[in-house]
Amino acid sequence: MTIEEIKSLLQENGIVGAGGAGFPTYAKLDKRADTLILNCAECEPLLRLHRQLLKQFTHEILSTLHFLSKILEVETVYVGVKGSYKRTVEAVKAELASYDNMKLCTLPEVYPAGDEVVLTYEATGRVVPAGGIPLAVGVTVLNVETVYNVYRALNGLPVTHKYVTVTGEVATPVTLYAPLGMTLQELIDLAGGITTADPAYVIGGPMMGRLGSTAEVVTKTTNAVLVLPKSLPLVQKKLSKTSIDMKRAMAACCQCSYCTSLCPRHLLGHPIDPSAFMYVASNGITNDATPYVDSMFCSSCGLCELYSCGQGLSPRSLLAACKNGLRENGVKPPKDPKMSGVSEARPWRMVPLKRLRSRLGLDPYNQSAPMSEEPVESKKLRIPLSQHIGAPAVAIVKKGDRVEAGQLIATPAENALSVAIHAPMAGTVTDVTARVITITK
Ligand code: SF4
Ligand code: SF4
Structure with a gap:
């Protein structure tokens, strides 16, 4: 198979980064x-x-990774796994002997080890330039479920379902294989229902996830639904408004610089300095635009506001507001920004996951969420046409059509970054809008 053939296969089978922003995988190859x-x-x-x-699909995932490595003609493949995932590491080690170019890269139990820029440095020692992607230093990063989806596509199965962990204040934390378009309420019901009187719903991880509602549906990027008490400080942080965050920064930022000292991107030499930004933003200083423009190099990992700042301030949120404002006004990140080199202090300034979890008040929820064997089912699915970065897919079905499970229901937009969408179940199309296709059993 050529690289162009595999790219078409991935686009036609609707494969995007499973988690994160949903960048179409074909465009990454x-x-x-x-x-x-x-x-x-x-x-x-x-x-x-x-x-x-x-751990469950070690052979399927690693053999597919090896297959991709041969098409891309890469020299080395690193399987990046945290050393603490002992049973997964054992399964990987047992399988690795079958391949000539693959190595295990044991990652430390720190946050954010999964950030592509951090992971690239940990595995290869190469520093991705600020504002760049790993390809700038010759690296392609794919996550586990994405490669599993490539394996399925090579066997004629498009993306129709997503693994979602449902945990926190639910009776039975679980990882479900859910059809795209199923409501989060249905997932929570399958996890035994809510066990707190005042729930908030975090879609994704506690650090980078956002607050959502149970009426939302599973998409190709829904990794987790965390049910947490609204009173938890991290939920309150996510509810906070920019104007209040700024007033609090004006009143309480003591310029201790802890936010900068522990910033993972700053430690790799990127020109992001949350402490300098907080100083100019909270004092209304505008004679030097650098700290504002450098907000564009923030990864929004959240460490500065959910872990580092002893005053409980919100550098991440304020940086995000600044970054969004600059983008809306057509400001682009500076080209070839000055990098300062990897900090010598980096090894002892990485944040242990255990301490982070404890600081966030999440220890009571640090529980297993076993993977269910069988896909779960729904009677009605509302499938968004935009589940990825780029142009939405284009519906090719109409109200009243009968569709089969796995059938193509939306094609990639022409001449644009886009992927196809397929029916997760057999049923009747009961509605088609510019944004959503509804299928009812
Ligand atoms: S850690 Fe908090 S108080 Fe210290 S400089 Fe950063 S924002 Fe200001
Ligand atoms: S969110 Fe804070 S800690 Fe994370 S990259 Fe941005 S400035 Fe650094």
């Missing part, structure tokens, strides 16, 4: 890469998906 990394860091507290998936 590039022969300029000399290294391929499997990302099984899963560094957000409470997430339980990738380690289970890689």
Whole structure:
């Protein structure tokens, strides 16, 4: 198979980065890469998906990774797994002997080990330039479920379901294989229901996830649904408004610089300095635009506001507001930003996951969420046409059509970054809008 053939296969089968922003995987494959990394860091507290998936489907995932490495003609493949995922590491070690170019890269139990920039440095010692992607240093990173989806596509099965961990204040934490378009309420019911009187719903991990509602549906990027008490400080942080965050920064930022000292991107030499930003933003200083423009190099990992700042301030949220404002006004990140080199202090400034989990008040929820064997079912699915970065897919079915499970229901937008969408179950199309296709059993 050529690189163009595999790219078409991935686009036609609807494969996007399973988690994160949902970048179409076909567009990530590039022969300029000399290294391929499997990302099984899963560094957000409470997430339980990738380690289970890689342990259960070790052969399927690693053989597919090897297959991709041959098409891309990369020299080295790193399987990045945290050393603490002992059973997954054992399964990987047992399988690795079958391949000539693959190595295990044992990752430390720190946050954010799964950030592609951090992972690339840990595996290869190469520093991705600020504002760049790993390909800039010859690296392609794919996550575990994405490679599993490539395995399925090679066997004629498109993306129709997503593994989702449902945990926190639910009776039976579990990792479900859910059809795209199923409501989060249905997932929570399958996890035994809510066990707190005042729930908040975090979609994704506690650090980078966002608050959502139970009426939302599973998409190709839904990794987890965390049910947490609204009173938890991390939930309150996510509810906070920018204007209040700024007033609090004006009143309480003591310029201790802890936010900068522990910033993972700053430690790799990127020109992001949350402490300098907090100083100019909270004092209204505008004679030097650098700290504002450098907000574009923040990864929004959240360490500064959920861990580092002893005053409980919100550098991440304020940086995000600044970054969004600049983008809306057409400001682009500076080209070739000055890098300061990897900090000598980095090894002892990485944040242990255990301490982070404890600081966030999440220890009571650090529980297993076993993977269910069988896909779960729903009577009605509302399937968004935009589940990925790029142009939405284009519906090719109409109200009243009968569809089969796995049938193509939306094609990639023409001449744009886009992927196809397929029916997760057999049923009747009961509605088609510009954004959603509804299928009812
Ligand atoms: S850690 Fe908090 S108080 Fe210290 S400089 Fe950063 S924002 Fe200000
Ligand atoms: S969110 Fe804070 S700690 Fe994370 S990259 Fe941005 S400034 Fe650094």
